Amino acid sequence: MALSGALSNALSGLTANSRAAALIASNISNATTEGYGQRSLVLGARGGSGGVQVIGVSRNVDQAVLADRRLSDSHTGYANDMQAFSSRVEKLLGASGEPGSLTTHFAAFENALLTAASDPSSMQRLQQVAFKAQDFTDKLNVVSDHIQAERGSADRSIASQVETVNTALGRIRQLNEAIKDSSVRDGDPSSLMDERQKVIDSISGIVPVRTISREFGEVAVHTASGVPLLDSMINSEPAVIGFTAANAVTADLTMIGGDLSGLTINGRPINSSNEGPLGGGTLGAQLQVRDVAAVDMQAVLDGLARDFLERFAAGGPDSTVGAGDPGLFTDAGSAFATTDEVGLAGRISLNSLVDPSGTGAWRIRDGLGAASQGAVGDATLMQGYTDALESLVPPSSANLGTSATSFSEHVSDFVSAVAAARVRADGEQSFSSAQNTALKELELSKGVDTDAELQTLLRIEQQYAANARVMSAVDELMQTLMNI
Known part of the structure; x- marks a missing residue:
């Protein structure tokens, strides 16, 4: 040489x-x-x-580990959001016996009735019944308002996340072009690929995505179910996810009824549920909260309010209440119409005739339609109220099932169901979090x-x-x- x-x-x-x-x-x-x-x-x-x-x-x-970790990000995001929602509602209802809880407010109302029945001549005890009744209906109102606030928050979150995904898809397209240009010129696009990986990771918790390698370092982005979000072999432009946030969300507004926006891809409506092509991550969790979980909770809560109101309505213990007149509890001051159950928990209130701040508490003893005070020692009506609460009757609301049950059992069942949902959410969160941590550690070990x-x-x-x-x-x- x-x-x-x-x-x-x-x-x-x-x-x-x-x-x-x-x-x-x-x-x-x-x-x-x-x-x-x-x-x-x-x-x-x-x-x-x-x-x-x-x-x-x-x-x-390691593309296989990276793909699995991204899917795990979505599952973890979904589990975290659902656990957080369940925990907030459970905390609002409160544990049984806890001050301020739903069960405590109802127990206080029951006890006030029993106490007043033991001395019906005591105006103070009658007023206490009115106060406790109002506290219970106020609690129903607060829980209902909170559930609708959760739906409204979910609706706004959906809009924000859709915007994030659309922005990220546009950024990925730009990076794809830059990487392709660098590869064609025999440059080193590694830093651009790092940035693209971070952008894809930023939406992997929102929507479960998979990437497919293309020529010159480009990648296509599809949902886990196979819907293309960005693929130059199909369209040079990324898909555009559409969604319109609502100004306000109330119990009577639903997506099924056409009142709330669903998702679209390039203007075409898609299955806008967690089972749809964009479900499985935090976006799916917010759709689940807005359109399923919170709606179901509100339905049961409205069923509770209806059952409670009807036990004191016309045809019940108070014979002075005429047909078509509101009973001890009203629907925003009026008699309840059976077709207006949706949202009732947010409207139920104590009849103004027995407003505890006024002088009508004696009507709890003598009847809402009584022209004047009767015998001060007569506890018949209050005993009738207690019996009505304890009676085992089939509920009028289909949301409470068909079993003949006392009202206290309905309340306990609702609180228990919410607690059980939170426990299930805890388990799903724990599993998905452990899996996600293991995959992240595996990814780091291959770094x-x-x-x-x-x-x-x-x-x-x-x-x-x-x-x-x-x-x-x-x-x-x-x-x-x-x-x-």
Whole structure:
């Protein structure tokens, strides 16, 4: 081999060593950087006089682990949101016996009735019945308002998340084009690929997505169910997800009824539930809250309010209440119409005739339609109220089932059902969180190994020294020849 050839080969080795050392430095400094893919130098034999040439840089990411982790992000996001919703509602209802809880307010009303029945002449005890009755209906109102507030919050969250996904898809398209351009020009698009991975990760918790590799480093983004969101082989532009937020959400507004917006893709309506193509992540969780979980809770709560109101209505213990007149409890001041059950829990109120702040508490003893006060020692009506609450009667509301049950059992069943839903949500959250943590750890273990990088750096230093020694030896030989 000629001296010039040896010198050229050594120089190519030094160039490769220098580039490899720079990549190792980048790997080590970004070992904990989110979305960073470990780099390695791709080398090949140089034709002609020999030596080594740098073919390019390889970005090493385990795509299978990455895909599984992204799907796990979605499952975890869904589980977290559903657990948070269940916990908030359970906290609002309160635990049995806890001050301010729904069961405590009802028990206080029952006790006030019993206490007043033991001394019906006491105006203070009669007023206490009115106060406790009002406290219970106020609690129903608060719970109903909170459930609708949860639906409204979910509706706004859906709009925000849709905007986030649309923005991210546009950004991914831009990065795809930049990566393709860099690849065509034999550049190193690794940093652009890092950024693209972070952008895709940012929406993986919202919507479960999978990526498909295309030519020149591009990727297509599809939902887990196979709906294309960004795929240059289908459309050069990303899909546009549509959604219109509501100004306000009330119990009577539903998506099924056409009152609330569903999702669209490129203007076409899709299944806008958690089982739809965009379900499975936090977006699906908010759809589930707005259109299923909160709606079901409101329906049962309205059934409770109806059952409670009807036990004191016309035809009940108070014979002074005429047909069509409101009983002890009203629908926003009026008699309840059986077709207006939806949202009743937010409207139920104590009849103003026995307003505890006024002077009509005696009507709890003598009847709402009584012209004047009767015998102060007559506890018949209050005992009738107690019996009405304890009576085992089939509920008029289909949302409470068909079993003949006392009102206290209905309340306990509702509170227990909410608690059970929270327990199930806790279990799903715990499982998905553990799975997500395990996949993240596996992903990190396949990332930058700083110990391995340092060992490789030592080998590079040795190779660098060897190439430098060759160049030094060639220089010495050339000096010797020049001196002859």
